[in-house]
Structures are given as C-alpha cells and as structure tokens.
Amino acid sequence: MGKIIAGVAVFAVFVIVCWFGxxxxxxxxxxxxxxxIFIPTQAxxxxxxxxxFNALFGALGFxxxxxxxxxxxxxxxxxxxxxxxxRFEDNFFQLLxxxxxxxxxxxxxxxxxxxxxxxxxxxxxxxxxxxxxxHREMLYxxxxxxxxxxxxxxxALAALYAKKVHxxxxxxxxxxxxxxxxxxxxxxxxxxxxxxxxxxxxxxxxGQMTSFEATIAGCNALNDFAKDxxxxxxxxxxxxxxxxxxxYHELTKHYPPQTFQGRETSRPPVPEVDDDLDEDED
Numbered sequence: 001m002g003k004i005i006a007g008v009a010v011f012a013v014f015v016i017v018c019w020f021g022x023x024x025x026x027x028x029x030x031x032x033x034x035x036x037i038f039i040p041t042q043a044x045x046x047x048x049x050x051x052x053f054n055a056l057f058g059a060l061g062f063x064x065x066x067x068x069x070x071x072x073x074x075x076x077x078x079x080x081x082x083x084x085x086x087r088f089e090d091n092f093f094q095l096l097x098x099x100x101x102x103x104x105x106x107x108x109x110x111x112x113x114x115x116x117x118x119x120x121x122x123x124x125x126x127x128x129x130x131x132x133x134x135h136r137e138m139l140y141x142x143x144x145x146x147x148x149x150x151x152x153x154x155x156a157l158a159a160l161y162a163k164k165v166h167x168x169x170x171x172x173x174x175x176x177x178x179x180x181x182x183x184x185x186x187x188x189x190x191x192x193x194x195x196x197x198x199x200x201x202x203x204x205x206x207g208q209m210t211s212f213e214a215t216i217a218g219c220n221a222l223n224d225f226a227k228d229x230x231x232x233x234x235x236x237x238x239x240x241x242x243x244x245x246x247x248y249h250e251l252t253k254h255y256p257p258q259t260f261q262g263r264e265t266s267r268p269p270v271p272e273v274d275d276d277l278d279e280d281e282d
Contacts (some may be wrong), residue, residue, distance in 0.1 A: 008199035049186050068207065092201060095183045099208060102179055106130040106172040111164065114140050134165050135212040135243055138219060142246050154254045158222035166220065170238050177220050177229065180205065184232040211243040218242060218251045218259075234259045 108130035109123055114137055123132040141164045145152055152160065166173055187201045189191065208219065218239050221229040233239065239255060240262045242248050252260065 081192055088190060099179050101129060102176050106176050108133045108169050110137060131210060131212040131216055134216050138165050139245060139247050142250060149223055152250050154222060157250055161219035162223050177217060181229050181232060184236055206240065208234060211241050214238055215242040215247055222254060237261050
C-alpha cells in the first residue's frame, strides 16, 4: 500500500515540476517578446498559453484516478486474501478434527508370529494404542529380517510394512493416512499462504501425531500406494518425533536428514523398551 501511494506522489510531483518549468519558460519568453511594447497579436497567444493550467489539473486528476484505482485494487486483494485465509483456517481445523475422530476408529491386531513370542494383555488395540501396536509389529519384523542377515533397502522396508502391517488393517490405517495426506497437500498447494504460514499449519498436523504414529507414517509413505506422501513427510518433517529404535534407524536410511530436523537435544535418549506402559484392552 505504501509503495503505491509513494509512486503516485512521485508521479504527481514530476508533473508539477514539468509544468512549472514550462510555465517559467513561457513567462520569460512572453516578457522578452512583449517588453514595454504592447503588441495585441503577441498578447493573445501568450494569454492562451495559460490554458496549460487545464492540462496540469487534468494530469493531476488523471493521476488521482489512477492512484485511487490502484489503492482500491490493493485493498480488494487484501480483503480477498483475508477472506480466503479465514475459509482456509475453517476447513483446515475441520480436517484436523476429522483426523482426531478417525484416529479413534483405527484398529490393529497382532499377528500370530508376534503373539507366539510376546506376552500381551490384549490381542487388539484401538485409537493411538493401535499405532503403538503397529509399531511393535513392525519393530518385530525389522529385527527378524536383521537376524536373518537381510538388508532392508527402500523396496524391502516398504514391502515389509505393506505385508505385515498395512494390508492387514488397511481399512483403518489407510483411511487415517489419507486424511493426513489430504490435509498437508491442501496446505502445500495453497497459493495465498506464505512459506512460514505453511510451516505453522504443518506443525499443527505433526503435533497431533504420537511418536508411534509418526514412525508408521514414515513406513507408509515409502510405498507406491501412498502416492507422493513421502514428499509431504519430508517437507513438513513428520519424522521429527518418530519413535527412536530399530524402525527409526531404518527410516533414516531412506529419508533426507531434514525430515528428522529438530530432534537434537542435550538430554540423553529415552531407551527403547518392548513393553510400553500405556496399554489398552478391548
């Protein structure tokens, strides 16, 4: 807004200066031409020259009109941006509420292989405990692969997650991650949001996720069925608070360092345990 006003003022000053320069030159010429001798044929054209006042005020009026249009256009764009921001925030927080509600419907059950080697109080989990159980299942199979001497490259880790975790409970896990994808994708594609605003909205989504959910999201995004979810995981650093341990270690091989940015701390790392305290029973 300030730049527009300054530009209009500069243009107006330029017009005035040019006119005064012309006026001074006209007066000087007229004084030289007329002198002390009154010549009607010369006085007429000299008097008509003051019609330049009309040109000056016309130019200033045109400048004012242009400036008004520019200011109105600027104000309209600001108003449209504010209205869009309000609509976007309303839709964003509605999606965030849907993600929270959908998380409560997520279900996961341990496989027979896992149950054969682990004692659990309940075979099935729901809500955020389902993501905890899914992480434990994934952790079990990652360790099994390592014990067998297998190297988990990108494709192998993605396939392991898809077979042992995702496809067993795709109806709930898949729906939850699709909502997260849709929310972050809308933030990323919005043309009115600044980069800092996009980061803020991304942080709100990430803040809704537990460490178990973040880790499972990282595994999910490695697969083709997740579309370009991996790009969003990297952009919004969803693995910042991923659960430390063997699965996390594997993910660091397949995501750039910025995906985990912000984990640095002077506190000692929390040791990974197989039996977490927060249990849920059906």
